[in-house]
Amino acid sequence: MNEQTPKERRIILKHADDPTYSNRISCYLREGGYEVLKKAFGMKPEEVGEEVLKSGVRGRGGAGFPAGMKWKFLDRKSGKPIYLICNADESEPGTFKDRQIMYKDPHQLIEGMMIAAYAIGAKQAFIYIRAEFHEGARILNQAITEAKENGYCGDNILGSEYSCDLVVHRGAGAYICGEETGLIESLEGKRPNPRIKPPYFPAVLGLYQCPTIVNNVETLCNVRHIIEMGGEEFSKIGKPNNTGTRIWCVSGQVMKPGYYEFECGALTMGQLIFDVCGGLLPGRSLKAVIPGGSSAKVLRADERFTGTLKDGSEFDWGLEDIPLDFDGPMAAGSMSGSGGIIVMDDTVDIVEAMANINAFYAHESCGQCTPCREGSLWMRKITQRMCSGGAREEDADLLLSVAKQIEGRTICAFGEAAAWPTQSFVTKFKDDFIKKASESSDDRNPQTLQLI
């Protein structure tokens, strides 16, 4: 490993790979678990919220919205009950961090959630966990039972007047269940059809039409650490506007794929891929990287990214120079999203990669609104045909046009999630798409390539 490569700083995943550590409460308590909860309960709820605001911590679920600010939007005037929901539906392709947390250190999440619930005044909290995480649900339920037995959750937490129940709800088995309003519908027992906003902003009209906060697993775990060290102190980790650590989930053609926790902005894309992850497979060269889960726009290895940062400084980056935090990938025209970094080398057929992503979005669209429902399937059909010998030169432009008709016109951000990959792949790798046409012959059945 290169000498200058920054070391991991594990806060959230501190105990994740400690062989002496298990997901039982005894281990958690041994490492000082639930001490922060006691500290939080010694504060006023508003003070807890204030610390979170000061910390500047941004949501780890994808959009990167400051958590403290989100909590401030809560409608407290309505007098309705307030709910806290942990979004543990983690299904963005390329993302596998929340699973590590829940499987390996569930009490950290429970402690974070109880602090958050106390701060926002929620008496009922839910963990909405991805359907496929059978074992995760079991672990969480076991942990909740342990926490309840010890008075860290449920009735009269830590002997106080304050009670907050915590329920694990198994998801309905669809990517769209991770979109917060779809999640809320699903939690209410319905199809996870995302709601229109306005009027259904969760902080005002969320679960059962009551004010609701939805936060990602990693975000809620951070709350615990913010209260432990104080918002001020937390905000010194990372960079301004990009505070705390981030867990980067690296997949694709690198030597050591996996999850790596670093302070925000502590390293560049190049350092992550070539140093931390041990570089590419032998003899390969880098072709492209998707920096924030499959819905983030793809970045080309030989691209130059230029512009002005928020602080006024100019930048001129290659792919490897992009700093890994919230703002870096954003400045490069993409996003850090859920932290899922997908690396593609020169053996990847870009059109096939596109077809694969399109197949995912066509499969996962809830089907509620016209542009996403029809557009995602149409794009899948086009790219599937292109990969099956039926590509036409005009397909590249058609794909772009279809994607444009989706973006910004849908009920939820799935529309963008489906459109951005196409827009970036086709624009940046247009030659690959055009070339497909010349390789095509019509003797293959377009239905044969089954992607998912």
Added chain:
Amino acid sequence: MISPTKEELITINLNGLEVEVPNGMNAVEAAALHGHEVPHYCYHPKLSVAGNCRMCLVEMGTPMRDRATGEPILEEDGSPKIGWVPKPVIGCATNVSSGMHLRTESDLVSECREGIMEFLLVNHPLDCPICDQAGECRLQEFATDYGRGYSRYVERKNVKPKRTRLGPRVTLDDERCILCSRCIRFSQEVAKDDVLGFVDRGSFSTLTCFPGKELSNNYSLNTVDICPVGALTSTDFRFKMRVWFLKESKSICVESSAGCNTTVSSREGVIQRITPCRNDLVNDTWMTDSGREIYKTVRSEDRILRPSVKGEDQPLNETISSAVNILQENKIGLVASCHSTLEEQILTKKLADLTKAEIFLRGHFGEDDGILLSADRSPNLRGALVTGLIQEYPEDNLLALNDAITKGDVEVLLVMNEDLIKSGISEENLAKVKVVYIGTHSNSSSQNADIVLPGLSVFEKGGSFINRSFLLQSFELCIPGPVGLKSQAEVLSAIIAQLSNEECISTNLDSIWELVNSGQIDLLSSITYADLKVAPVQLDGSRWSQLNFVEKEALNYRPLAS
């Protein structure tokens, strides 16, 4: 249409022009008020907003305010600076507020509509030539108005079930469904029978009934009406008729005192279907399934088609003369009807006065569904009150008449519509009286009548009814009646004329209303039939508030406070 109740008006900027609209109205309706169509599929004025079709995308901006001071930010010329939302917004979920700017006509909006139309059509079957909806299909209409005009789609289309039986009266073609969810929301919100839902995801989403359930409630056919495409079809109407051949007439449903406004569609004098017609005071945009079936009685086997005297067919004029002869006798009883039109009731009353007949009237009562099938199963019981035929609330029988016959107080009976045996007249008593029957269908009264004068069904004449809310509504002639027959009003007029040796009152409704306007019925004296044809008239029914009306609280109806 009925004007909306007075609301606070605000000024918005619509496509560059300042216009006034009610505060909080959604952008689709607000634009429509000023002649700008915002095409839409999932939005329905009487259902919750789903916002899923995205056809109503428009551009929206609001006056900007300074974050710190809250003061409006102004342009250089002093006009408010408008913060345009960077993405198009859906009009159906955008409620107007003062100073809002809307663009329903712009390049971006056209582009959005073109895109949505293309998406809706890529997996849509090319069924128009055989599709019931063709001719009244929103997809066809908006495709021509806002579509691109050519297809860029070369892939295979999705395949879905083509003829699913959702219930006894509704058949679904899933391929045509644009997944707007109107039918689902209707079932939940209006019919209160949550049986429909989507299964599967994305473009493969398919409408279906929940397991073990079917769409069989008495409002199921409304889903067919509100389906913007040919997905939900009426099993009765399916493949029967191209809609552009249909003549549409406005009518009133006679099933109950709800008085649903309807559109009767006929071709060459034959009714093909009945659908609801919007009236926000009465039925919104709905009606019962059972009410739609009523047209079938027009051509039913038991329809009386010829005047007759003692079972022998006779020309109409001679039959009327025979009736006049009998009615000159003494001890006449007159069975009036709450199924008669107001005009017929006015004439019935006049005839009763002329012959000094005692008036009897039967109510027809059933279960109230709390929506649009009221407990009073007649269209015009309130008419009988208003015209003075009755003072008391009637029973659901004619036992008083039976007693009168037994006592020998009634020897001759003129019966409008009612079935005497079914109303409690004993066979023995029925045999004692001479009966003149005026009605459309054969029953125990007509079978035992000395004289039978056929009448016209509600579809074959004009007139008016007073519904449960004391709303006086007129209906028009939809189809011609059977050859040679005259309306009940004309028959009654002719009898009155002969009995009083006067000229026939008239055959047209306007002149019956002149009779009304001559002051005989104070509640109606200021109303003309011409007015009534334009808009319904709300009558003040408070003088009857002590009566025990059978109707329960329901859609657009609250019982009179007594």
